[in-house]
Amino acid sequence: MKMKSVLAAGVASLVLAACTTTPNGQSMANASAPVAEAGTLDEPAALATLIDEVQIPYEKFTLDNGLDVIVHTDKKAPIVALAVWYNVGSKDEPKGQTGFAHLFEHLMFNGSENAPEDYFQYLQEMGATDYNGTTNFDRTNYFQTVPKPALERALWLESDRMGYLLGAITQEKLDNQRGVVQNEKRQGDNQPGGLVFYEIVKTLFPAPHPYDHTPIGSMADLDQASMADVQNWFRDNYGPNNATVVLAGDVTAAEARTLVEKYFGPISRGPVNDPAQANVPELAQDVRTVMKDQVAATNISKYWSAPGITDRELTALTVGTQILGGLSSSRLDKTLVRDEQLAVGVSAGNYSWQRVGVLNVGATARPGVDPAVVEARLNELVAQFIAEGPTEDEVRRAATSTVSQTIRGLEQVGGFGGKAVTLASGEVLAADPDFYARQLEILATLTPREVQSAMQRWMTRPALTLVLEPGEREGEYEEAASVASATAATDEAPGASEITVTKERPKPPIATTATLDFPDVQHTRLANGMELHYAMRDAVPATYITMSFDAGTASDPVDKRGLEALALGLFDEGTTTMDSQEIAEASERLGASISVGGGFDRSSFTLSTLSANLTPSLELMSDIVRNPAFAPAEIERVRAQQITGIEQELRTPQSIAARTLAPIIYGEDSPYGGADSGTVASVTALTRDDITGFKDRWIRPDNGQIFVVSDRPIGEITAALNKVFGDWQAPTVAKGTKSFGDMAAVPEKARIVLVNRPNSPQSFILGGQRTPVDARDETYVDFLNGNNALGGNFLARLNMNLRETKGWSYGVSGFPQTREKAVAYNIAAPVQADRTGDALAELIRETGEFLDTRGVSEAELDRIVTAEIGELPGQFETSGAVLGAMQNNAMYGRPDNYYELLADRYRSQTRSSLDEAVRAAIDADRFVWVVVGDATVVEPQLEKLGLDVEVVQMGQ
Missing domain, CATH: 3.30.830.10 (Metalloenzyme, LuxS/M16 peptidase-like)
Incomplete structure (x- = not known):
């Protein structure tokens, strides 16, 4: 178990967290270049040579309505990544409307005037992969990777929510997504250290600074969001002149221009957007805050406000924090973890947004070591680094690591970190699609003195020291004044669920299907x-x-x-x-x-x-x-x-x-x-x-x-x-053997184990049972696709019920836990604490009805099979995905072309074959349900369900 940090890295990464909507040709290099003949560890390729490999050629044009379009051609697979970035984030929210940018991200997945159903339905119809939406301080983005034949459909879909959304936003949808977002907030808050980010933002960027609140917003502001508020927010911020569209993949600039003009061209300009400006505030003096939470060891972290991504010192600060505590060889790691063994983990990072950033260093004290000793030593090491500066070797190692990760990451055209996102983020946040290249050029010539100067400038200013200790949280959670639910629909005004279509825009057909060409x-x-x-x-x-x-x-x-x-x-x-x-x-x-x-x-x-x-x-x-x-x-x-x-x-x-x-x-x-x-x-x-x-x-x-x-x-x-x-031989001792023997019998009846975790705003439900399924059997894929109707994806019944209909959860899933010798089936549902009993009752009812009387519908079968076939080319875009598939084929005795054979298997599936596979695997009356939550709140709810309830204390 590798642990860069037990807690420090986890807490620091909160600074990077983005709010998300869902739970899951041209070669960049000269392939004929020879393998380096280096025979020792001292002879890696030159950094400048590596940087020359990083190229994302593109063409850019702007429509008459102000929409910027960037196109990169990459014909390695018949797929295209589509990214749409809006230049608006939480920093642009006025007082009393925190969380609006993120709330609107959710609403924009809930249907538009000509695509009124949940957007994930249309994405699955296209066979999309790597699709999601995220909101941070500076921007809101939507992205998907689709098979080439579905590109026109994808552009139609994205343009409909850009230009024709308001008629589809109903009071019912607003109430529901308000509840979903509030449960997303509860889910984050419920984690150990989940309240730390709020304290960092509040301290470093005090109101009325634009970065004075997190993108998730406040419960109170979300409660008060009115229909008029959200409609005005859309009109003000989501026009084409405030957006950038990037296409990367199997598409030419000429093809892209024709299609983008067709679907986005008729959309009218919106108001001129003026994203909020912001200075980099400086604390008047050092601030020290002590928080308690359900953590295993004390974490000491220091935070400084820092400049945003376009600052000339961005790269120097990033390299400096890598050397200090980000690399495996970092100075903090060497001294605090390896040599002196005062800490079990360290972290450091430069987390930058458009206008401001946060510098962080931290350490998690080794149990039994006085945290004060760790803190004092941490401060000494930071001061020493700033005084001495890094060595040339440290700077080169940090730079080489960054460049190598960049090259490997750019194999992907879409997703969270591929080429489309790289170009879009540069354009929207730095007004330059080549921003990544500019940073790499700086990296190639960066000197130790430049790193030291940047660290001296920014890390000698007053800092926030935040100590997170084991213990019970103090104070109360911020809770919603009202909880959106399906019952609210009975009281809504007439017409609250009606959709208005201002312009008919028929969806284009998908004429052909892209096929997977798995490598030989x-x-x-x-x-x-x-x-x-x-x-x-x-x-x-x-x-x-x-x-x-x-x-x-x-x-x-x-x-x-x-x-x-x-x-x-x-x-x-x-x-x-x-x-x-x-x-x-x-x-x-x-x-x-x-x-x-x-x-x-x-x-x-x-x-x-x-x-x-x-x-x-x-x-x-x-x-x-x-x-x-x-x-x-x-x-x-x-x-x-x-x-x-x-x-x-x-x-x-x-x-x-x-x-x-x-x-x-x-x-x-x-x-x-x-x-x-x-x-x-x-x-x-x-x-x-x-x-x-x-x-x-x-x-x-x-x-x-x-x-x-x-x-x-x-x-x-x-x-x-x-x-x-080649000369490695086995030792003389006997090779290991495993003994599986008899596993536990599946219980005769369902029961509940309640693990008491006091002061939890959310309960975590995990149900499970072992199945007779064998991953080697050809019916395994029938089981998987049958589960795609019940719990296997966003549109599955369990998620649509508790998230999209009732708003009690941020996301619910049912999934097989596939092992070589056994396959279990699990249902996972984080739900708001006051709805734990109701939610579990719904999980039991929904699963039982699916297995007894309401199996896979014709519409579900068509959607699932279409999605699975369409997704195949995008699933194996990267070398890592191919590597994993090869290992699975070997483990389960499958042929090398197994994934190429799946399309025909999917086409042969019927409602009956899927129902039979799932019904043979699981029994709704024999689940064991583990509920982790506050027993004082949850136990009375569970007792109403008629199942045996066993209460255990956390840690037993």
Whole structure:
């Protein structure tokens, strides 16, 4: 279990959080460039060479109505990413209307005049992937990746909500989405540390600063949002002259211009938008705040206000915080975590928005260490760094890591971080689609002195020190004055649900279907017999390699749970030739990422690196896999991190529920019956002999396979792998074996386990049962698609009921938990505390009716099959997705072209085949329901359901 930080990184990442709506040709590089001949870890490719690989050529034009359009052509797959960015965010909200930008993001998914149904229905009809919407301080965006034949439909859909939305906003929709957003707020607030971001914003950007409130807004302002308010908000901010459309993928600029003119051209300009200006405020003096929450260890974090993204010092500040606490080799990590072992995790970052930003450093105290000592040492290290500045090597390592991540990320055309988003964010926030390139150019020549000067300028100003201690929260949650629900519709005014269509705009047909061309997979063996599975992808000059071993958490003995996690966490914490600091620095010089992780059934080591640095990266990977030192001091350090992580899981609603449910549905003695990270007692008792024994029994060449996706041919890959792994032989000890035996019987009747978590504004419901489904069986995909009607996607009945109809939840899902030897079915539902009983009753009713009398409808079948077929090309756009698919095929004994065969399988599905698959798998009367919430509020509600209720205390 790798832990950059147990809590510090989690708290710091709150600064980056965006509010989201849902729960889940031209080569960039010269593919013929030779692999670097570097034979040692000292010879990575030059930074300037790497930066030259980052190119996103585009054409830009502006329509007469002011809409900016950017087009990038990438013909590697028959898909197009469409991103629409509006230059309005929470910083632009007037007093009394906080949360409006985010609320409107939700409303814009609830249908427009010519597309009146939920937008996710239309997205699924198109076979869209990577679709979502987000709001932050500065902008609101919507994005989707669609098959090329569906591009015109996608443009019609986005243009309808830009130009023809108001007639579709009803009082019913407003009330419902107000409730959904308020539950989104409760869901975030309910997490350990969930109130920290409010304190940061309030302190660093005090009212009336435009950044004085978070994008989620206040319960009171959301309660008071009137129909007139939201209509005026739309008219003022969502005109084409305040928007940017980006198309990236299998489309030319000429094709794009014709279609964008057709659908967006007739939309009238809106008012001239003037996004809020904002200065970077400075605290008059240092501020110290102490908060308490359900956290496992004390976190000390310091925050400074900082300049926005267009400031000339942006890159220097980002690199400085990476060196200080963001990289694995960071100074805070080296001193506080590795050398002095005062902390179990550290963090640092430069979180920048358009006008302002936040600089952060933090550390989570190791249990048993006085937090005051950690804080004092943290302050000393920050002061020392500012006084001395970074070294040239530190700056180059940070820069190389950033460039390498950028190159690998730009393989994707859409999603949260692909090429469309890169171009759109530059245009909207910096008035330059090439903003990313400007920052990389600065990175190429950045000097240690520039980094030091920027840190001295901004991190010597007064700071907020926020200490988050274990304990009960003080004060009350902000709660809504009224709760939107389905019952509200009975009292609404006449016509509150009627839609007005101001202009008929028929949706264009989708004439053809794009087909998936999954890469051909080749197979060979290394000199030592390890099987190699290889596929070529040349969109980016990168190589991805996974060494997968038949272990996973299922290999843990019942009395040694957490062993696999502890052992894997130690492989890159020192080898017989390098200590953990040297490993981190070597990886950063190469721009390589070597992740070590476990799943239920496999333990894996994954390398992602630029192909120019393949050989030295493989040498580093080989040292980590083959020669871990398992030094006693490192064992104790990583053990402390893992135990702290376990303690945090015991305070987090989702983890509490999962830990409670697993032994019930699988059996306490089953390999699947425990938590992946183990228990405090089991991890405390593990010895070095246990750890070395795990390596010898499981991490060995006769127990593993290698999976590769690369722009380099298989011959080069095989030769490089043989050079570093070809002589690796299995040890003499026997290979490990797993014992599954008999799992727990499925209960004869449903029951409820209520875990008391006081002062929770939301309850987390997790229901589950083990099924007879086998992932190797051809009916498995029938089970998956049948579940897509019940709980498997946004439009499934469970989510549409509790989220879109009743507004009691931010999102509900039903999903299989697929393991090699068992498949369980889970239903997860975070719901507002005062509706816990009602929500669980609805989950039980909805599931029961689906299984008994209301199976898959014809409309659901058509929508699901169309979506699954259409999504196939977009699902395997990236090398990482292909790599994962190859591993699944190997685990479940599937043919290499398994995913290409799915379209025909989907076409053959019927309502009956889907109903039969789901009904054979689950029984609504035999679920175990775990509810994590405040028992004083929840227990009386649950007692009305007629099921046995067992109450346990958190941590038991």
